[in-house]
Amino acid sequence: MTAHVLMLSSSRQGDEAYLEHARALIFTHLGDVRDLLFVPYAAVTQSYDEYVDAVSKALPECNVTGLHTIEDPATAVNNAKKNGQAIVVGGGNTFHLLSTLYANALIVPLKHAIADCTPYIGWSAGANICGQSIRTTNDMPIIEPPSFDALDIVPFQLNPHYTDYQPPGHNGETRDQRLAEYTTLNPTTPVVAIREGTALRLTDNQLTLVGEKDGFVFVGKEKKPIHAGDDLTKLLNSAE
Structure with missing residues (x-):
């Protein structure tokens, strides 16, 4: 089996409504699936119920079930594919998300479900956790x-x-400088x-950048542009 994963950079683009820009990508990725098992654990300043409600309103075509409402979340994740559900993980604070996943013993079930081709969609923090680690998140480590x-x-x-x-007059490090700190200490791991x-869309063992804007791959001291529509499948072998 292979992973079928959509890693969205954000839930919003510019002044657009919540998930507006992502709807076409989401429904293309879902195919006929309309039942979503939603993981709200990245939320901190809003309740999990409020988060589920926001996603439901943004995706009214879907039936959204909050994982926090289920007594045995690990079993729910394991059975998502059998139940015709996609797993969706929202953004917020990446440290809080990952900490809660560990607290609920969900890391291994999520890995197994995704490896078994359960459709997965994550945005922001929900995309960040698809990588090797969360050490290149932009979030504050509000929890360990x-x-x-x-x-x-x-x-x-x-x-x-x-x-x-870079805002005029701002003297803090740029994003590039922060990422360079990571790649200096981890020169063989791409960001x-x-x-x-x-x-980023991963399906049928093919990785593609989707959308209308370019991105970058940082490796060691290099910053290489990647373009919308580019086949990035070679990055799937970057750990070899």
Whole structure:
């Protein structure tokens, strides 16, 4: 079996409504599936119920079930494919998301479900956890998970919400400088940086950048552009 994964950089693009830009990508990825098992654990300042409601309103064609409402979440993840569900993981704080996944013993079930071709969609934090670790997230470490190791669906790091904009007069490090810190210490591990409004799609063992904006791959001291529509399948062998 192979993974069928959509890793969206963000839930919004510019001033568009919640998930508006992502709807076409989401429904193409889902095919005929309309039942979503939604993981709201990245939420911190809104309740999980509020998060599920927001997704339901943005995707009214779908039946959205919050994983937090299920007594045995691991079994629910394991049975998602059998039940005709896609697994969807929303954005928020990546550290809180990963910490809660570990607390509920969901890392291994998620890995198995995705490897068994259960459709998976994640945006922002939900995309970040598809990489080897969450060490290239943009979020504050508001909670300490047992490990930074993530789902390792793709053998590289992700940086959603990528931007190379530097506000005038701002003297903090740029995103490129932050990513260079990672690649200096981990020179053989690529970091794929994707702009808002774009996504990485992994299906049939093929990895593609989708959307209308370009992104970048950072490796060691190099920053290489990648373009919308590019076949990035070679990155799936980056750990070899």
